[in-house]
Amino acid sequence: xSLFFHYLSxxxxxxxxxxxxxxxxxxxxxxxxxxxxLAGMQxxxxxxxxxxxxxxxxxxxxxxxxxxxxxxxxxxxxxGIKLPAVLAAGLALACNEAPFIAEMLRAGVLGVDRGQVxxxxxxxxxxxxxxxxxIAPQAIRTMIPAFGNEAVSALKNxxxxxxxxxxxxxxxxxxxxxxxxxxxxxxxxxxxLYLVLTFAISAIQLFVEWLxxxxxxxxxxxxxxxxxxxxxxxxxxxxxxxxxxxxDPEPAPAELxxxxxxxLTREERTRxxxxxxxNNIAVEARDLTxxxxxxxxxxxxxxxxxxxxxxxxxxPSGSGxxxxxxxxxxxxxxxxxxxxxxxxxxxxxxxxxxxSPRDLANERASVGVGMVFQQFNLFAHLSARxxxxxxxxxxxxxTRIDAERRATELLDRxxxxxxxxALPRHLSGGQQQRVAIAxxxxxxxxxxxxxxxxxxxxxxxxxxVLEVIRRLAIDDGxxxxxxxxxxxxxxxxxxxxxFLSGGAIIEEGPAHEVLTNPRNPLTARFLSxxxxxxxxxxxx
Amino acid sequence: MERRVLPQIRRNVRRGxxxxxxxxxxVALGAAIALGVLAAAPLSAxxxxxxxxxxxxxxxxxxKGKTLVNAINPHTPxxxxxxxxxxxxxxxxxxxxxxxxGECLGFKLTYKPVTFAALxxxxxxxxxxxxxxxxYATKERAKAADFITYSKxxxxxxxxxxxxxGINGINMSMxxxxxAENTGYVEVPLIQALMPECKKAGxxxxxxxxYDNNANCIQAILAGRADTYVNDVNTxxxxxxxxxxxxxxxxxxxxxxxxxxxxxxxxxxxxxxxLAALIEVQKAGTHMELLKKHGLDVNNFKEPDILTAD
Numbered sequence: 001x002s003l004f005f006h007y008l009s010x011x012x013x014x015x016x017x018x019x020x021x022x023x024x025x026x027x028x029x030x031x032x033x034x035x036x037x038l039a040g041m042q043x044x045x046x047x048x049x050x051x052x053x054x055x056x057x058x059x060x061x062x063x064x065x066x067x068x069x070x071x072x073x074x075x076x077x078x079x080g081i082k083l084p085a086v087l088a089a090g091l092a093l094a095c096n097e098a099p100f101i102a103e104m105l106r107a108g109v110l111g112v113d114r115g116q117v118x119x120x121x122x123x124x125x126x127x128x129x130x131x132x133x134x135i136a137p138q139a140i141r142t143m144i145p146a147f148g149n150e151a152v153s154a155l156k157n158x159x160x161x162x163x164x165x166x167x168x169x170x171x172x173x174x175x176x177x178x179x180x181x182x183x184x185x186x187x188x189x190x191x192x193l194y195l196v197l198t199f200a201i202s203a204i205q206l207f208v209e210w211l212x213x214x215x216x217x218x219x220x221x222x223x224x225x226x227x228x229x230x231x232x233x234x235x236x237x238x239x240x241x242x243x244x245x246x247x248d249p250e251p252a253p254a255e256l257x258x259x260x261x262x263x264l265t266r267e268e269r270t271r272x273x274x275x276x277x278x279n280n281i282a283v284e285a286r287d288l289t290x291x292x293x294x295x296x297x298x299x300x301x302x303x304x305x306x307x308x309x310x311x312x313x314x315x316p317s318g319s320g321x322x323x324x325x326x327x328x329x330x331x332x333x334x335x336x337x338x339x340x341x342x343x344x345x346x347x348x349x350x351x352x353x354x355x356s357p358r359d360l361a362n363e364r365a366s367v368g369v370g371m372v373f374q375q376f377n378l379f380a381h382l383s384a385r386x387x388x389x390x391x392x393x394x395x396x397x398x399t400r401i402d403a404e405r406r407a408t409e410l411l412d413r414x415x416x417x418x419x420x421x422a423l424p425r426h427l428s429g430g431q432q433q434r435v436a437i438a439x440x441x442x443x444x445x446x447x448x449x450x451x452x453x454x455x456x457x458x459x460x461x462x463x464x465v466l467e468v469i470r471r472l473a474i475d476d477g478x479x480x481x482x483x484x485x486x487x488x489x490x491x492x493x494x495x496x497x498x499f500l501s502g503g504a505i506i507e508e509g510p511a512h513e514v515l516t517n518p519r520n521p522l523t524a525r526f527l528s529x530x531x532x533x534x535x536x537x538x539x540x
Numbered sequence: 541m542e543r544r545v546l547p548q549i550r551r552n553v554r555r556g557x558x559x560x561x562x563x564x565x566x567v568a569l570g571a572a573i574a575l576g577v578l579a580a581a582p583l584s585a586x587x588x589x590x591x592x593x594x595x596x597x598x599x600x601x602x603x604k605g606k607t608l609v610n611a612i613n614p615h616t617p618x619x620x621x622x623x624x625x626x627x628x629x630x631x632x633x634x635x636x637x638x639x640x641x642g643e644c645l646g647f648k649l650t651y652k653p654v655t656f657a658a659l660x661x662x663x664x665x666x667x668x669x670x671x672x673x674x675x676y677a678t679k680e681r682a683k684a685a686d687f688i689t690y691s692k693x694x695x696x697x698x699x700x701x702x703x704x705x706g707i708n709g710i711n712m713s714m715x716x717x718x719x720a721e722n723t724g725y726v727e728v729p730l731i732q733a734l735m736p737e738c739k740k741a742g743x744x745x746x747x748x749x750x751y752d753n754n755a756n757c758i759q760a761i762l763a764g765r766a767d768t769y770v771n772d773v774n775t776x777x778x779x780x781x782x783x784x785x786x787x788x789x790x791x792x793x794x795x796x797x798x799x800x801x802x803x804x805x806x807x808x809x810x811x812x813x814x815l816a817a818l819i820e821v822q823k824a825g826t827h828m829e830l831l832k833k834h835g836l837d838v839n840n841f842k843e844p845d846i847l848t849a850d
Contacts, residue, residue: 012627070658074665082666085652165611165652165662172627175614175653178755179621181782 026090031097108139124365148205430461677800687800696776
């Protein structure tokens, strides 16, 4: 036992730790850089880069580290690259860690909700901003445990540097054992030293998890101690947090009830229709055709929407409503036909060639097509206010102060100023959708596309969202295209309804006329089914 | 061959500074210090015939004042291990001999510890300049490096106390036994050569367990995993000395090889310089003194020769 303590405190072994850490740091640091490059290549749109990265991964993940160490140390000198032992070992470890780290990064990136990526694109974020502001912050949080794992594994793998004469802990231990014959005391001592090192890594990992915890940042009572392995606190749904979310009293929704239903006298409708008919064309789709394999989702669809007009798209699921909306702001490609927004062919250069993702994003931002999604697609790591203010700063170059002001103003308008600092997961579905609408309105879009904005909501939450949309139509005169199943809402808010079936508009016309007196039998049947299924409180 | 009594003469022979292989960024500093020491005291009292060495330094000036890297497998007590009292240093016969040669030619040595099997690859890769690590010079190995031989080889057969399997050499007594060996040791093919013979005699074949250092081979016998370990007799003796209740030397056997200093094949001038310096070191009686100092058998002494592949 005294021998054990003798070796445990022996400076010779302790100095070995320094080299162990050097090799580990080189391996992890280099591995991270290489891994970032590899992950970027694998996720790239260019197949050649992806193929090269794949080949690298197959080779370096598929061969033993010990061979890579020997290769870096003994083979590279033959082609004139003679690295010192620590660098050679660090290089081999980095090359070996890289594919593992790349896969972690890729999993982290792919694990971020696709809807948020789509929402970011719709807001005009370039791929770079999207990666930096939306994907990376969320991916990094999910990757920390895996990173901790990888760091511990790299630390232990650094012991293989002993085969290339790096005087790290393991090599020192074996040499000491050979010269003293105190085999077991020495290896127990060095084992304990390794344990101390890996424990330190675990501690760092937990600390970083705590540091990046979104709930901690919100000043909620998340203690570092909650991360200790024996604590059984569900970090996602801690009781106190849930309590806070529930207890938050909704202020009397008085401000949302103030608007009278759209005045729908026949004359007013006619007058409004006449005004709109004189307006410029906001959105124009001509002969739009798109197919997924053999299935036609859009079949020569034509649609014209004028400035200030509210158009409701009706039709059964799969009739092409969502696809049409996604084509209008070019979140999706199509096979034939043209789409013009404000007279511009969104997503095509002057020569008619498709734009790069970055140029397309910039064009979306400048043309101004806002979009609201069925699943809300709020950025999960940002507060309600930041969901609105962030894109204003990143995409539209607003100052922090201006963006905050605008966000506050919009949250006020959708009746959520009291929830400005809440994370999306602490908001109800209806609240989330109202924040999403505010986010889409923030850059003053010329057209707002709403893709079944109430379909994912519990019935009692539908009305608060519809009320917000109704007010946009009446108070702001905003051009909107809404796909919806809310017939009565369409009747109240829309100037015109278009009924889609099989990827084409089979009937369209003034909302009240089509809804009360459909001419196409398909429309009639759809409307009667919807009428029969209608949930009474869906619309006030 | 019967067991010989090994002289245990301890003399305080001053020896040069043995530096452990340093982290790469410290090497420059180490070299600077070594150069300083060299300038201050170019020759010590140990290196006899300073005139002869001075002549050699004039004839072979390329390595004077340099610091060369010696690749060693520091798991062989008596020849090369770290110093248990000061683990930053290496000690042993080979270490002292190398430094005596270095002193004669005017270079210093730093050490690079590698596995036995990696000694010659490290040299061939240019990661080391010289290998003085109790390595047997064979024609096979001479394909990878040139050798200057300096010692005869006597192997000992290490077995568990009482020699339960009755092993008495690399012969039919090893049939069915498990032999622990270092990867790359010359004993490995000798034991493997027994396999067909044992089979022919209707006996079970011997098995070879390969480890990557001396200590692990000894542990294999202590743990009952292996029955024997054949290696240099002095190594075997030091193992017996460390575990007198558990191990014993069954017998010493002669192996038809010499121990050699390995140098790169493409540096014949360096080989000749080392050879000439070794001759001077032997003439001065240093070689013999070092054998005695480290408790090695003086019968190991051998006049140097060159062994190359062709």
